[in-house]
Amino acid sequence: MTTTLIRAATLPDGSRADLGIAGGLLVDxxxxxxxxTVVDADGLLALPGLVDMHTHxxxxxxxxAETILTGSRAAAAGGYTAVHAMANTSxxxxxxxxxxxxHRLGRAAGYTQVEPVGAVTVGLAGETLAxxxxxxxxxxxxxxxxxxxxxxxxxLVMRRALEYVKAFxxxxxxxxxxxxxxxGAQMNEGVVSAELGLPGWPAVAEEAIIxxxxxxxxxxxxxxxxxxxxxxxxxxxxxxxxxxxxxxxxEVTPHHLVLTDEEVRSFDPVYKVNPPLRTQxxxxxxxGALADGTIDVVGTDHAPHPSxxxxxxxxxxxxxxxxxxxxxxxxxxxxxDLDFSTAxxxxxxxTRPAEIVGLAHHGTLAxxxxxxxxxxxxxxxxxxxPDTHETMGRNNPFRGRTLGARVTDTFLYGTRVFADGExxxxxxxxEAGPWND
Amino acid sequence: MKHLLSxxxxxxxxxxxxxxxxxxxxxxxxxxxxxxxxxxxxxxVNLFFEDSTRTRISFEAAAKxxxxxxxxxSAKGSSVSKxxxxxxxxQTLSAMGADGVVIRHSGSGAPxxxxxxxxxxxxxxxxxxxxxxxxxxxxxxxxxxxxxxxxLPASAPADGAVGRGLDGAVVGxxxxxxxxxxxxxNVHLLTTLGARVVLVAPPTLLPIGVESWPCDVVYDLDAAIRDHPxxxxxxxxxxxxxxxxxxxxxxxEYARRWGLSDARARALPGDCAIMHPGPMNRGFEIGAEAxxxxxxxxxxxxxxxxxxxxxVLYRLLTGQSTAASGREGQS
Amino acid sequence: xxxxxVLDGAEIHRALTRIAHEVLEANKGPEGLVLLGIxxxxxxxxxxxxxxxxxxxxxxxAGALAGALDITMHRDDLRSGRLRSAAPTHIPGGTIDAxxxxxxxxxxxxxxxxxxxxxxxxxxxxxHAVRLAVLVDRGHRRLPIRADHVGKNIPSALDERxxxxxxxxxxxxxxxxxxxxGDGR
Numbered sequence: 001m002t003t004t005l006i007r008a009a010t011l012p013d014g015s016r017a018d019l020g021i022a023g024g025l026l027v028d029x030x031x032x033x034x035x036x037t038v039v040d041a042d043g044l045l046a047l048p049g050l051v052d053m054h055t056h057x058x059x060x061x062x063x064x065a066e067t068i069l070t071g072s073r074a075a076a077a078g079g080y081t082a083v084h085a086m087a088n089t090s091x092x093x094x095x096x097x098x099x100x101x102x103h104r105l106g107r108a109a110g111y112t113q114v115e116p117v118g119a120v121t122v123g124l125a126g127e128t129l130a131x132x133x134x135x136x137x138x139x140x141x142x143x144x145x146x147x148x149x150x151x152x153x154x155x156l157v158m159r160r161a162l163e164y165v166k167a168f169x170x171x172x173x174x175x176x177x178x179x180x181x182x183x184g185a186q187m188n189e190g191v192v193s194a195e196l197g198l199p200g201w202p203a204v205a206e207e208a209i210i211x212x213x214x215x216x217x218x219x220x221x222x223x224x225x226x227x228x229x230x231x232x233x234x235x236x237x238x239x240x241x242x243x244x245x246x247x248x249x250x251e252v253t254p255h256h257l258v259l260t261d262e263e264v265r266s267f268d269p270v271y272k273v274n275p276p277l278r279t280q281x282x283x284x285x286x287x288g289a290l291a292d293g294t295i296d297v298v299g300t301d302h303a304p305h306p307s308x309x310x311x312x313x314x315x316x317x318x319x320x321x322x323x324x325x326x327x328x329x330x331x332x333x334x335x336x337d338l339d340f341s342t343a344x345x346x347x348x349x350x351t352r353p354a355e356i357v358g359l360a361h362h363g364t365l366a367x368x369x370x371x372x373x374x375x376x377x378x379x380x381x382x383x384x385x386p387d388t389h390e391t392m393g394r395n396n397p398f399r400g401r402t403l404g405a406r407v408t409d410t411f412l413y414g415t416r417v418f419a420d421g422e423x424x425x426x427x428x429x430x431e432a433g434p435w436n437d
Numbered sequence: 438m439k440h441l442l443s444x445x446x447x448x449x450x451x452x453x454x455x456x457x458x459x460x461x462x463x464x465x466x467x468x469x470x471x472x473x474x475x476x477x478x479x480x481x482v483n484l485f486f487e488d489s490t491r492t493r494i495s496f497e498a499a500a501k502x503x504x505x506x507x508x509x510x511s512a513k514g515s516s517v518s519k520x521x522x523x524x525x526x527x528q529t530l531s532a533m534g535a536d537g538v539v540i541r542h543s544g545s546g547a548p549x550x551x552x553x554x555x556x557x558x559x560x561x562x563x564x565x566x567x568x569x570x571x572x573x574x575x576x577x578x579x580x581x582x583x584x585x586x587x588x589l590p591a592s593a594p595a596d597g598a599v600g601r602g603l604d605g606a607v608v609g610x611x612x613x614x615x616x617x618x619x620x621x622x623n624v625h626l627l628t629t630l631g632a633r634v635v636l637v638a639p640p641t642l643l644p645i646g647v648e649s650w651p652c653d654v655v656y657d658l659d660a661a662i663r664d665h666p667x668x669x670x671x672x673x674x675x676x677x678x679x680x681x682x683x684x685x686x687x688x689x690e691y692a693r694r695w696g697l698s699d700a701r702a703r704a705l706p707g708d709c710a711i712m713h714p715g716p717m718n719r720g721f722e723i724g725a726e727a728x729x730x731x732x733x734x735x736x737x738x739x740x741x742x743x744x745x746x747x748x749v750l751y752r753l754l755t756g757q758s759t760a761a762s763g764r765e766g767q768s
Numbered sequence: 769x770x771x772x773x774v775l776d777g778a779e780i781h782r783a784l785t786r787i788a789h790e791v792l793e794a795n796k797g798p799e800g801l802v803l804l805g806i807x808x809x810x811x812x813x814x815x816x817x818x819x820x821x822x823x824x825x826x827x828x829x830a831g832a833l834a835g836a837l838d839i840t841m842h843r844d845d846l847r848s849g850r851l852r853s854a855a856p857t858h859i860p861g862g863t864i865d866a867x868x869x870x871x872x873x874x875x876x877x878x879x880x881x882x883x884x885x886x887x888x889x890x891x892x893x894x895x896h897a898v899r900l901a902v903l904v905d906r907g908h909r910r911l912p913i914r915a916d917h918v919g920k921n922i923p924s925a926l927d928e929r930x931x932x933x934x935x936x937x938x939x940x941x942x943x944x945x946x947x948x949x950g951d952g953r
Contacts, residue, residue, distance in 0.1 A: 315544030
């Protein structure tokens with residue numbers, strides 16, 4: 001049996017310790033005997049493997065943008081041991097068949113644990129509930145459902161979805177965007193959009209849906225997850241809902257923690273994203289909310305696009321940014337001036353997302369759980385070069401920026417899928433192991 | 438000045454220099470030979486992704502009077518292929534040796550993208566992009582206004598305006614500010630030149646964020662006419678499609694509240710010029726009396742458009758990339 | 769830096785007076801004359817030449833004689849060098865057709881400015897004749913052009929600078945010549 005000793009790593013709480021891996025699980029290093037492999041982690045942080053609640057792997061349907069294999073490799077390079085693949089594929093992941101296909105392709109790739117997200121409504125059309133129970137019962141064991149890219153706008157459909165998934169402890173992840181208030185929208189509505197003459201995407205279009213949804217969640221006693229929160233007003237609403245005991249969790253993307261709508265002045269579509277980049281005031285509020293726990297998790301909303309959808313004029317360009325491979329560095333950078341420890345980083349990027357979706361083998365470095373962890377060099381200034389990234393998407397808005405923290409190694413159930421800054425060997429999911437639990 | 442993408446990029450000196458050059462250009466049309474040799478051997482490409490016969494013809498006339506060869510490319514692309522065709526077209530034009538590109542596009546920022554994407558290395562003139570800017574329209578408005586403000590005829594070449602700004606002028610812009618590239622360009626340019634701008638519009642047709650603009654904003658046209666000694670009132674065209682998007686209840690109500698009716702035209706100061714970027718919706722945003730009054734300078738605006746566009750092409754295509762130095766203060 | 773003055777204010781005044789006599793003599797009087805200065809310093813020189821003509825022929829209105837002819841748009845070096853702003857063209861009496869145009873410039877050097885001026889003239893109308901008056905001819909012609917009236921011939925080396933200053937623009941009247949590497953004007 002392959003055994004690994006990770007020596008002298010710095011844990012999220014600041015202590016230094018050795019970590020032992022055997023049989024895909026974390027074990028007491030005293031019990032290892034002579035390890036097959038020893039990894040010197042002196043000076044490196046060991047975090048539980050990152051969990052992304054929000055990514056777009058594009059397969060099936062848009063394999064020119066990303067495949068489950070390339071997206072999984074990007075996840076490994078970014079330190080993610082589990083990623084949730086959004087349902088807006090073609091065909092839409094609204095049946096057990098499609099989610100099982102995604103699940104199987106993820107296992108075949110072997111670089112990260114691919115968790116398919118099921119669509120809430122058939123074809124993301126917002127009208128008829130998809131077979132949520134069938135997807136939950138499938139091999140993919142879907143627990144999170146989202147029409148991401150589209151808002152579940154009809155309040156009655158949303159209410160039913162929230163209620164229905166209680167049967168299998170599911171969660172609805174809402175893309176909060178009032179469609180009527182955002183028809184033709186191209187960027188945040190405000191001072192910059194007024195000047196640039198681009199149709200605005202007002203903050204209220206997000207906030208109105210969040211306000212409605214938290215009240216619905218309270219009424220029916222269900223869990224609600226709010227995707228990519230982008231405004232200061234949304235933060236206030238979520239804070240209020242949590243103070244009332246409503247079971248709402250919230251997510252923010254790395255890019256909304258750093259970039260503002262001032263970037264749009266360049267008319268470079270790499271900055272075109274949905275929800276749009278907001279103002280500096282919103283960025284401040286989001287950082288504060290992530291630090292104080294109002295916002296629970298970071299989700300990348302990794303959205304690769306082929307260059308012909310980005311190398312065009314703004315109004316014709318697709319919305320979305322890639323982010324898995326820069327997320328950790330960007331979040332560390334964004335939160336550097338706040339009271340935000342390594343433990344907090346592990347909480348928002350790994351522990352909380354794993355708890356919300358119920359991944360017992362992720363989000364923890366406890367003995368006996370899956371050996372899913374990432375080693376990070378906290379002080380490794382490097383320039384972001386999207387052309388060298390594993391994702392097929394080159395639409396990384398941080399191109400050319402210098403960031404500090406860098407992922408060096410990713411262990412997926414003990415398999416070193418990313419080793420010393422290079423892609424490693426994939427995990428054979430087909431074999432017996434704790435990943436089948 | 439390598440490109441002309443937005444009036445917000447123009448300094449006062451650059452703007453005055455362009456207007457002064459346009460005055461020289463306007464003399465050309467009075468001469469025996471209505472042509473200058475300055476762009477001989479150069480090719481100007483008119484790249485029109487959106488129909489606009491008036492603007493296209495104006496740019497064509499301007500380029501031809503400067504002896505340039507003109508290629509017009511009308512590509513009213515579908516929404517899907519639009520992006521690709523901009524890049525492909527730009528690279529094709531570059532390979533063919535275009536020395537200047539005049540672009541009109543329905544998407545805000547397309548000229549900016551063309552100028553800064555590296556697809557082509559020629560000067561780019563924005564001939565109107567989406568609801569962003571229409572800088573040559575603003576320049577011709579300022580050019581016309583400058584003559585009027587100096588007490589000169591709007592239509593005749595006049596050295597009397599040379600070197601001057603629009604200091605002290607009060608200009609009202611009335612109508613659909615939200616969707617108007619003309620309004621955006623004018624707010625920047627007219628204030629840069631020293632004028633005070635008052636926007637008059639229904640609240641639904643003002644952009645959120647307008648309070649950051651260097652101008653006054655009022656909702657009531659009658660109050661605006663009462664409170665401001667306008668030197669010029671610019672009536673914007675209301676696009677037909679807005680009538681069906683619930684920006685205002687009915688066309689009749691709009692005309693009643695924001696149209697330049699005969700009574701309102703009579704309430705304006707006697708020397709107030711009436712402007713319109715054309716084409717006018719008579720009986721809607723502008724009444725017959727105002728449209729046909731001698732104070733209406735609508736046709737002068739059209740004529741002056743050629744001179745202004747000649748000045749812009751001359752400035753950009755003679756290849757001088759250093760910052761323009763205006764002659765203000767020297768003469 | 770080595771600079772010497774070759775004409776002072778009084779000498780410039782005398783030269784212009786002499787040119788005025790020559791112009792009148794060649795034209796057999798002030799009839800049909802129009803004096804067009806080439807910007808920048810040709811313009812005030814044309815105005816002064818007109819005043820000199822008016823002193824000789826008191827019935828003449830100096831203001832109706834002198835104008836300005838911008839040549840910027842006809843230059844052959846438009847696309848190189850520094851940015852040039854066009855100056856106003858002013859034709860006294862509104863037309864040059866059938867009149868005798870005297871082009872007035874400060875320095876005649878390569879002849880390129882005069883070529884551009886001839887193009888500019890033909891774009892405006894069809895004069896009876898075009899003559900050229902310059903304050904200084906420094907030689908080194910590149911085109912088959914010569915002046916009809918010259919204030920002073922100043923043989924110069926190619927790398928020397930000839931600087932003309934006029935009261936209306938520079939606050940004093942002088943013509944100087946500066947050796948290579950010096951700062952003229």
